[in-house]
């Protein structure tokens with residue numbers, strides 16, 4: 001066991017990649033463990049990564065779409081279908097939850113809407129050392145590194161809500177959130193999207209508005225800005241070690257002294273079987289569901305961690321409610337434009353919640369007859385979101401992850417459902433939304449708090465009663481942002497890295 005400082009980061013989404021990159025760039029030895037594969041994209045090829053895994057396309061779409069499925073009622077908690085699969089689904093009481101599995105985490109599948117919290121004074125009142133003012137610079141930093149752009153008329157983005165509903169008598173584009181930004185490399189000339197090479201030597205193509213291949217099923221040419229490209233690639237050059245296909249199963253604290261090291265147990269899906277690594281500091285960022293699973297399993301099943309009385313409490317879904325809108329207007333091909341086309345609401349309805357949407361992703365790659373694919377291009381996904389009560393609880397029951405969430409306790413779902421109904425009635429186009437809301441924004445359960453009485457982590461992201469263990473992902477959020485959360489998670493992780501660097505700068509090994 002080495003005595004110096006060394007850091008293991010678990011998970012490479014917005015929480016994991018941001019702090020792993022920043023800490024490696026500050027000179028700390030950092031190993032990043034990610035259960036998913038490097039994806040086979042133009043940027044990742046240009047990074048010289050040899051072992052890559054394709055996004056689900058064509059005949060591989062059905063087999064590679066899902067990595068795993070879990071449910072409260074499953075005998076074995078969850079079933080792994082394909083270790084290269086893109087999504088993981090949890091069917092819980094009151095919520096169906098989706099997350100993904102890649103080096104780069106959710107940035108490969110997200111719609112790349114990059115915004116600050118819509119909930120006012122989001123960071124106020126959770127911990128005395130954290131405020132909107134403290135966090136503001138971290139949003140600036142992550143938006144800049146993501147190269148997020150403000151969409152303008154010059155970008156000539158086709159098929160936006162603003163254009164589509166301009167003369168619509170019953171619907172209108174919703175007002176954009178303050179400082180709306182997008183995480184895409186938009187084309188200089190939309191008719192000729194070209195390949196660019198950035199200052200780190202990473203190659204990517206500008207978005208092709210007619211390509212329909214930058215959405216939920218990944219962006220193989222790199223039009224969508226992903227974390228492997230903007231955070232991990234430069235950090236690899238500064239010594240960051242990334243182990244892909246490394247699925248962490250448990251964290252064990254090796255002693256009770258404040259400076260005790262940790263052992264991180266994982267499965268090497270490259271064929272190495274069970275393995276482990278030790279570290280002085282562990283930063284957990286496996287996405288809300290898997291961060292909670294690892295913490296609960298480590299504490300309750302194997303006794304590797306102790307305490308954390310608030311663990312699993314105050315779990316939320318950001319009020320997400322997904323549906324499919326069978327828009328079916330022969331004049332509108334939803335596959336054209338960006339994966340998300342902007343907000344929409346019933347005309348004049350100032351009280352409508354945030355509702356956005358876009359075409360179904362990568363439709364031309366579906367193993368279906370052409371006529372059916374063309375028909376699917378006339379349908380769209382539709383998603384409402386807003387602040388919910390963090391009224392859920394995640395725990396282990398008989399060793400299985402068990403999620404309790406009651407959407408009836410948050411008025412946002414009824415508001416979205418009512419708005420969906422109004423929109424369907426006004427347009428005569430059906431919106432199919434399941435009774436149990438689908439969320440892609442699970443959060444909380446290891447929340448920021450003032451003390452062990454009301455939270456799991458403190459202002460520096462450290463678990464109150466397990467020093468050296470941190471939570472950098474959406475599980476630490478103490479409230480729903482009410483809008484797309486990725487920049488809030490990234491800002492939290494950036495803050496955590498800044499605090500860590502300030503406190504441990506003197507321990508950076510000399511090179």
Ligand SMILES: Cc1cc2nc3c(=O)[nH]c(=O)nc-3n(C[C@H](O)[C@H](O)[C@H](O)COP(=O)(O)OP(=O)(O)OC[C@H]3O[C@@H](n4cnc5c(N)ncnc54)[C@H](O)[C@@H]3O)c2cc1C
Nearest residue numbers: 011013014015035101105106111112113248287474484486
């Ligand atoms: C379809 C979709 C569209 C979205 N659109 C937007 C949007 O437009 N804007 C926005 O702001 N947000 C959007 N989101 C949400 C956003 O992607 C998530 O909020 C964000 O990715 C969560 O960040 P995270 O770091 O908490 O977890 P993730 O990004 O999910 O990263 C967690 C990582 O940990 C890995 N992992 C899990 N378990 C283990 C383990 N045991 N060992 C090792 N690694 C593990 C996972 O494979 C994953 O790579 C969208 C999400 C989806 C699914």
